[in-house]
Amino acid sequence: MTGLSRRGAWTVAIVATLTMTVSYIDxxxxxxxxxxxxxxxxxxxxxxxxxxxxxxFAYLIATPLAGWWIDRAGARRGLVASVLVWSTIAAxxxxxxxxxxxxxxRIALGLAEGPSFPGSAQTVQRILPANxxxxxxxxxFTGSSIGGMLVPPLAAFLFGIAGWHGxxxxxxxxxxxxxxxxIAITGQAAVRARLDAPREVSTAPRPRFIDLARHPLxxxxxIAIVAVAPIVGFLQAWGAKxxxxxxxxxxxxxxxYLWLPPLALDVGAIAxxxxxxxxxxxxxxxxxxxxxxxxxxxxxxxxxxxxxTPWMGxxxxxxxxxxxxxxxxxxxxxxxxxxxxxxxAFAGGILAGAQSLSHIVAGPLVGASVAATASFDTVAIxxxxxAVPGVVIWLLWRPRRY
Numbered sequence: 001m002t003g004l005s006r007r008g009a010w011t012v013a014i015v016a017t018l019t020m021t022v023s024y025i026d027x028x029x030x031x032x033x034x035x036x037x038x039x040x041x042x043x044x045x046x047x048x049x050x051x052x053x054x055x056x057f058a059y060l061i062a063t064p065l066a067g068w069w070i071d072r073a074g075a076r077r078g079l080v081a082s083v084l085v086w087s088t089i090a091a092x093x094x095x096x097x098x099x100x101x102x103x104x105x106r107i108a109l110g111l112a113e114g115p116s117f118p119g120s121a122q123t124v125q126r127i128l129p130a131n132x133x134x135x136x137x138x139x140x141f142t143g144s145s146i147g148g149m150l151v152p153p154l155a156a157f158l159f160g161i162a163g164w165h166g167x168x169x170x171x172x173x174x175x176x177x178x179x180x181x182x183i184a185i186t187g188q189a190a191v192r193a194r195l196d197a198p199r200e201v202s203t204a205p206r207p208r209f210i211d212l213a214r215h216p217l218x219x220x221x222x223i224a225i226v227a228v229a230p231i232v233g234f235l236q237a238w239g240a241k242x243x244x245x246x247x248x249x250x251x252x253x254x255x256x257y258l259w260l261p262p263l264a265l266d267v268g269a270i271a272x273x274x275x276x277x278x279x280x281x282x283x284x285x286x287x288x289x290x291x292x293x294x295x296x297x298x299x300x301x302x303x304x305x306x307x308x309t310p311w312m313g314x315x316x317x318x319x320x321x322x323x324x325x326x327x328x329x330x331x332x333x334x335x336x337x338x339x340x341x342x343x344x345a346f347a348g349g350i351l352a353g354a355q356s357l358s359h360i361v362a363g364p365l366v367g368a369s370v371a372a373t374a375s376f377d378t379v380a381i382x383x384x385x386x387a388v389p390g391v392v393i394w395l396l397w398r399p400r401r402y
Contacts, residue, residue: 003190009127012195013139015178015185016123019079020143022175023116025151026090027055027109029171031236032155032258035244036164036251043099045241049367051099052237053360054106060356062114075119075126076186076195080179082119086112087175094168117352126194142270148236148262156255164251212339213350216399221335222354224327227390229358230366231301231383232324235261235317237359238366242376247310257314261321268294268322269329276330286334288395294330295391297323302384305377320384327391 030037030051038048070078089109096102124140151171158167186195212218234242239261240254249257272294276287301320307313332351362383369379 004127004188004194008188008190009129009194012127012185012191013124015182016075016079016120016127017140017143017146018178019083019116019120019182020140021147021150022083022178023086023113024144024147025154025171025174026086027113028148028151028236029090029155029168030093030106031238032152032240032254033159033164033167033251034241035254036159037096037102040164041096041099041102043102044367045371046364046367047099048241049363049365051103051106052363052367054103055110056356056359056363058107058110059113060110060353060360062111063117063352063356066114067118070115070118070122074196075122076192078115079119079123080182082112082115083175083179083182086116087172090175091169091172093172094165123195127191142266145262145266148265149259152240152258153255156252160252216397217335217338218350220394220397220399221331221351223390224331224394225351225354226358227387227394228298228324228327229355230362231298231320231387232265232328233355233359233362234301234366234379234383235321237363238370238376238379239317241370242313243310245370245374246307246313246376249310257310260314261318264318265321265325267325268297269325272326273329273333276333287330291327291330291391291395294323294326295388295395298327298387298391299323299384301387302381304380304384305375331394 034048037043038045043051066082073081086109089105089112093102093105096105120140120143155167155171158170162170186192235258239258240251243249243254243257244251272287272290276290279287279290298320300316300323304313304316307316335351366379369382370376
């Protein structure tokens with residue numbers, strides 16, 4: 001494990017983080033271009049909701065399977081193959097002729113992107129020394145938000161030049177630019193020695209799946225995640241459509257606004273995580289005050305009908321996203337700090353699955369509501385109210401440790 005400097009190790013970790021950025025750009029481009037694509041293909045709001053659920057369902061299935069595959073193939077090779085496949089699928093969105101084909105492509109993209117997080121996480125785990133891995137994972141989780149900030153202006157700019165067909169092709173090329181960078185960085189002998197090394201195996205007893213999944217600590221965490229996930233997922237799926245419908249913006253104009261909420265999510269996650277680490281609390285005592293403050297922020301989503309300008313609307317969404325990022329961070333850290341060390345990745349996977357499941361259910365319901373009311377007002381009020389009881393349950397419930 002010698003021969004690799006700290007700077008070299010962090011360079012690999014940062015390039016791995018960019019895998020998450022590429023992944024998010026390819027999956028989120030459709031959401032930014034949705035007003036134009038759905039109009040061109042005569043896709044209803046309800047059908048659009050099903051398209052969002054199609055990706056989430058495929059991603060839900062693919063992620064654990066991809067983790068199994070990456071453990072055997074290794075991230076150094078596995079990520080290259082995955083990025084090439086999903087970039088090709090993303091580019092094929094440019095020639096989609098109908099709802100049915102688009103539905104199939106969204107499923108294919110969700111399946112192909114499954115290795116993105118497992119591969120990136122494995123890289124951070126193997127390339128960084130133990131005392132820097134927590135910091136490395138903190139950086140890794142910003143990858144998706146960076147993609148969320150980049151894709152609105154990028155897709156809108158490309159749309160202005162070449163329409164939505166050209167925008168899909170242009171954003172797909174980002175993944176192809178990442179491939180040679182990854183190959184060059186990971187081609188060094190010292191990097192290969194770390195990334196291709198056998199994974200660490202824990203000898204600690206590992207709880208059965210059913211025992212882990214039904215434990216009160218897990219149930220409490222799942223309730224909180226399911227409560228806030230629909231709001232956190234709103235931006236990617238419906239942000240552009242909201243701006244177009246509520247404020248009659250053109251497709252090329254939405255990118256100037258949609259960069260702010262992802263930035264707010266990062267700020268909320270990092271800031272609340274920092275404050276939680278500074279608190280002096282007894283062992284097993286969660287940061288209830290911070291979670292309560294975050295709940296107030298995310299519940300502000302219910303005020304979206306009051307927005308009179310695009311910036312007011314985006315500002316309200318940004319406040320809610322900051323609260324969502326904080327709750328994600330605090331709830332996840334609390335759970336993973338209490339489960340057996342041999343089950344940390346498994347427990348994190350269950351939480352990630354809960355997020356995807358929430359998006360699967362929420363997509364068609366949001367689409368049906370918008371189709372019936374011709375606005376997002378009911379959706380905003382409902383989702384803002386939905387977040388409250390789940391987080392309150394998390395705050396009041398005091399289950400035993402594993």
